[in-house]
Each structure stands twice: as structure tokens, then as C-alpha cells.
Amino acid sequence: MRFGFINAFSVQLGATLAEGATTATLEPGVAVALDDASADRVYPLVLAERDVRGIDVRREIIYVTGRSGDDVTIQRARETTTDQEWPAGTVVEYRLTEGALEALVQQGDSPVAGVAAQSQVTVAIGPLDLLSGADTAVVSLPAGLLLFADSVDIVVADSDSPGGAPEVEVGEDATNNDTLLASTAVTVTAPGERQVEAPATPHGVASLRAATTVAGTGTTLTAWVVVRGYVMEL
Structure with a gap:
């Protein structure tokens, strides 16, 4: 599995994401940036609820594996986070997660x-x-x-x-x-x-x-x- 990278991607859920759901709806027009997501090239996104100081009080890491219109297919509860329900308007943003960094710097066979x-x-x-x-x-x-x-x-x-x-x-x-x-x-x-x-x-x-x-x-x-x-x- 490979990781895709995207700059300054911070959007909102366009509809409630129920616990266990594997399709998320993003706000209109933004999912096109994830158009090449697949099971072999995933994008790590973070769903987050923040307090008045802008600090996360709960979060869930998801991997985007596909896109159709404003909907993205996702893998839930990645990297030790918990599958939770998230309301429409929840912040969804790309972050360089521990899993993506480990994959990026993992050494392989080299000529x-x-x-x-x-x-x-x-x-x-x-x-x-x-x-x-x-x-x-x-x-x-x-x-x-x-x-x-x-x-x-x-x-x-x-x-x-x-x-x-x-x-x-x-x-x-x-x-x-x-x-x-x-x-x-x-x-x-x-x-x-x-x-x-x-x-x-x-x-x-x-x-x-x-x-x-x-x-x-x-x-x-x-x-x-x-x-x-x-x-x-x-």
C-alpha cells in the first residue's frame, strides 16, 4: 500500500458519517483532489472535533481508497484510532500521519x-x-x-x-x-x-x-x- 500526499487539504463533512459507515460525503467540489485514491494508493485523513482553543478533543484517522462525486470510500479507525459517528460540518483534513511517515521512510532493496x-x-x-x-x-x-x-x-x-x-x-x-x-x-x-x-x-x-x-x-x-x-x- 502506498500513500498519497496533498497540500493544504482541510474541508468539512457534507453529511453525517455514521459509526461503521465506509462511505463519507465531503462538502461539494473538494473530493476531486482525491481522484486517484485506490486500495493501492490511500490518502490518510483525520476527522476531528476541536475545543475553543482549536485543540483536538477527539479524532479518527481514515484512509481514502476511492472517490465518486462528493463521496469517498474509506477505511475506518486507522492507526489505533476509534470508529465513531461524526456530524455534518466536522473538520476533515489531510495530515502526515505516523503510518504515512513510516511507509515513506521505510528502507527497501536498492540498486x-x-x-x-x-x-x-x-x-x-x-x-x-x-x-x-x-x-x-x-x-x-x-x-x-x-x-x-x-x-x-x-x-x-x-x-x-x-x-x-x-x-x-x-x-x-x-x-x-x-x-x-x-x-x-x-x-x-x-x-x-x-x-x-x-x-x-x-x-x-x-x-x-x-x-x-x-x-x-x-x-x-x-x-x-x-x-x-x-x-x-x-
Whole structure:
């Protein structure tokens, strides 16, 4: 089992999640970011009730294994947490859990002495506002890890009367801004549509930065940039 990674994912339940239920409904339009979830690539999410100080008073870790519309298929009570009922409006957010970290740094057989080969990962960046000519989102990997990208996907999260010809770029930082994807026109416009691009470099990167370089037109147009590949601990 591999773990997917997603940046700044904090949403709410769209309906009550009963104890024992294996399908959760999220607020409209956000589940598209988990579109590639499967039994082999899961996303660890945390359901949490917080006090007035913002501190968790109870929580449950779930693994997302699939998505259909606003519904996600889940495994309950992961990583020693307890299966519980959660009301609509409960916070649901991605957290890098102990289980995901252990899988990320677990050493396997490697063709290079002293280098740890790692499982494949998926990193979602955004969502980006494609109607802004300067929107950015950044993800940094833990120290000592490099990501080797196999593909760069652009997945539309939300749209309303989209137009124009927005473009995005993907790199490591503001200086090396297009090492993975030079400024590229986004040709998909409907929520859930995916555009697949090949990364511009075979080399590993320690951080990811996605940015809108040319603004589109319309009322709403947002998209996630999803980088698939594998990480190595050097």
C-alpha cells in the first residue's frame, strides 16, 4: 500500500458519517483532489472535533481508497484510532500521519549502496486559481528526501463559465520555477477533467512549486497540480 500526499487539504463533512459507515460525503467540489485514491494508493485523513482553543478533543484517522462525486470510500479507525459517528460540518483534513511517515521512510532493496528506495507517492499542490496570473502553491519534502517525478497532472477542481487560455508552470521554487513543467496552457475546463504532462527533468527535487503564469477568464476556474513519482532517501 502506498500513500498519497496533498497540500493544504482541510474541508468539512457534507453529511453525517455514521459509526461503521465506509462511505463519507465531503462538502461539494473538494473530493476531486482525491481522484486517484485506490486500495493501492490511500490518502490518510483525520476527522476531528476541536475545543475553543482549536485543540483536538477527539479524532479518527481514515484512509481514502476511492472517490465518486462528493463521496469517498474509506477505511475506518486507522492507526489505533476509534470508529465513531461524526456530524455534518466536522473538520476533515489531510495530515502526515505516523503510518504515512513510516511507509515513506521505510528502507527497501536498492540498486545503490547506502541509498534507500522508497514507495511511489502522489503529491497534490493547490488548488490554484487559474483566473489569477500570479497564484502559487508550494510543498516541501522532509529533509533528506528527493522526489523523482513520472508525470505532472492538472486536475480541474471547480469551474463556472471558464474561458481564455490560462497557463501554469511547475518547478522547485521561485528561482527554478519551471524545472518540471514550463508554462503550459490548461486545456481542460470541467470539474474532474485531467490533463497529463511529462516532467521536463528526470532529476530529483526537494520541493515543488506550482504557479499560474497566464490568467484565464470566467467566474471560477481552479485546478490541482498533481505530481506522481517516487521518493528516495539519500
